[in-house]
Amino acid sequence: METGIACCARGALLPNVSSQHSTGLVSPRSVSPSFSSRSLKSSSLFGESLRIMPPRSSLKASKSKNSSLVTKCEIGDSLEEFLTKATPDKGLIRLMMCMGEALRTISFKVRTASCGGTACVNSFGDEQLAVDLLANNVLFEALKYSHIVKYGCSEEVPELQDMEGPAEGGFSVAFDPLDGSSIVDTNFTVGTIFGVWPGDKLTGVTGRDQVAAAMGIFGPRTTYVLALKDLPGTHEFLLLDEGKWQHVKDTTEIGEGKMFSPGNLRATSDNPDYAKLIDYYVREKYTLRYTGGMVPDVNQIIVKEKGIFTNVASPSAKAKLRLLFEVAPLGFLIEKAGGYSSDGNKSVLDKVINSLDDRTQVAYGSKNEIIRFEETLYGSSRLKAPEPVGAAA
Numbered sequence: 156m157e158t159g160i161a162c163c164a165r166g167a168l169l170p171n172v173s174s175q176h177s178t179g180l181v182s183p184r185s186v187s188p189s190f191s192s193r194s195l196k197s198s199s200l201f202g203e204s205l206r207i208m209p210p211r212s213s214l215k216a217s218k219s220k221n222s223s224l225v226t227k228c229e230i231g232d233s234l235e236e237f238l239t240k241a242t243p244d245k246g247l248i249r250l251m252m253c254m255g256e257a258l259r260t261i262s263f264k265v266r267t268a269s270c271g272g273t274a275c276v277n278s279f280g281d282e283q284l285a286v287d288l289l290a291n292n293v294l295f296e297a298l299k300y301s302h303i304v305k306y307g308c309s310e311e312v313p314e315l316q317d318m319e320g321p322a323e324g325g326f327s328v329a330f331d332p333l334d335g336s337s338i339v340d341t342n343f344t345v346g347t348i349f350g351v352w353p354g355d356k357l358t359g360v361t362g363r364d365q366v367a368a369a370m371g372i373f374g375p376r377t378t379y380v381l382a383l384k385d386l387p388g389t390h391e392f393l394l395l396d397e398g399k400w401q402h403v404k405d406t407t408e409i410g411e412g413k414m415f416s417p418g419n420l421r422a423t424s425d426n427p428d429y430a431k432l433i434d435y436y437v438r439e440k441y442t443l444r445y446t447g448g449m450v451p452d453v454n455q456i457i458v459k460e461k462g463i464f465t466n467v468a469s470p471s472a473k474a475k476l477r478l479l480f481e482v483a484p485l486g487f488l489i490e491k492a493g494g495y496s497s498d499g500n501k502s503v504l505d506k507v508i509n510s511l512d513d514r515t516q517v518a519y520g521s522k523n524e525i526i527r528f529e530e531t532l533y534g535s536s537r538l539k540a541p542e543p544v545g546a547a548a
């Protein structure tokens with residue numbers, strides 16, 4: 156494996172590695188240069204259940220013109236094993252490994268943040284930093300260490316930052332460092348979102364141009380959920396107690412099931428069509444599953460393989476979710492998982508990103524849920540339902 160990955164893996168992003176070790180949360184052994192340790196040894200008392208390997212299943216990568224791209228990614232693989240089978244692109248592997256390292260660091264920092272008043276802070280080197288700013292710094296550091304990223308751009312400061320990697324053959328990455336930073340104190344699940352575009356452009360492109368997207372989910376479990384352009388499905392990795400990412404789930408289909416997550420519900424006061432949609436969910440006895448954090452609310456659709464997330468605008472409650480940093484990467488993850496996305500008329504992956512700050516309303520879910528969403532809001536759906544799905548009449 157390339158030394159660039161090892162460079163990230165040695166803990167360059169983890170200046171407090173020894174203090175993490177003392178907590179027993181993350182062992183320095185977990186940041187071995189090769190990422191290749193197959194034995195999942197640990198001294199933790201209750202860690203044994205994590206080391207029972209689930210049944211090995213496999214997923215074939217897309218049937219590409221290049222038959223060497225047909226790979227077998229197995230449940231139980233480490234992140235590095237998975238990525239090596241999933242793509243021949245060494246630069247992309249290195250980037251996704253470096254981002255995994257950053258997510259591991261952010262997870263620890265979120266978990267140990269002290270919260271009070273207006274912000275949750277943690278120590279990073281000699282500084283006390285709010286956790287969202289800390290996550291921001293860690294991610295920029297990871298992008299630089301990857302040596303394959305030309306521009307990085309964060310929702311915190313939406314301006315292109317030169318990461319000094321190549322434009323030709325390299326990538327540009329947009330990220331929301333800590334979505335849900337305002338609910339860290341309440342101990343709700345929060346997350347990082349990022350999208351990877353080829354080359355040096357983050358505007359004048361669409362979500363469909365992404366070569367990869369991912370989210371880090373910091374809840375009772377820490378997971379790294381990613382999708383790659385040339386690989387079917389969306390793939391979940393669990394952070395084990397020794398710091399290793401283990402492949403635990405593939406999602407390739409989002410089916411039907413009555414579960415809803417209604418964002419920007421205040422818009423129902425002056426958007427009667429959104430009110431009609433919500434009434435439908437209640438009337439049909441859908442289960443409400445909503446945290447107010449977009450990452451866990453969208454992730455549950457991928458994990459449960461059903462449901463609908465909506466964030467609809469109205470004249471008094473404008474769209475606030477950003478296309479580049481949140482909506483397009485999550486759209487990529489949902490659509491690779493076999494789901495659908497919509498801004499009301501089209502897939503969010505077909506929306507041209509005109510400016511770094513573009514905002515949009517959005518829904519993610521199963522096919523029938525997105526048909527219902529489009530029909531209820533705009534009278535028809537481009538997805539052409541085989542039979543009526545309800546709520547629009």
Ligand SMILES: O=C(COP(=O)(O)O)[C@@H](O)[C@H](O)[C@H](O)[C@H](O)COP(=O)(O)O
Nearest residue numbers: 334335336337418419420447448449466
């Ligand atoms: O942008 C988000 C969180 O912002 P922040 O806490 O400042 O990082 C998203 O997680 C959305 O706020 C969220 O998913 C939700 O859709 C917002 O709607 P609402 O619950 O109605 O405020």
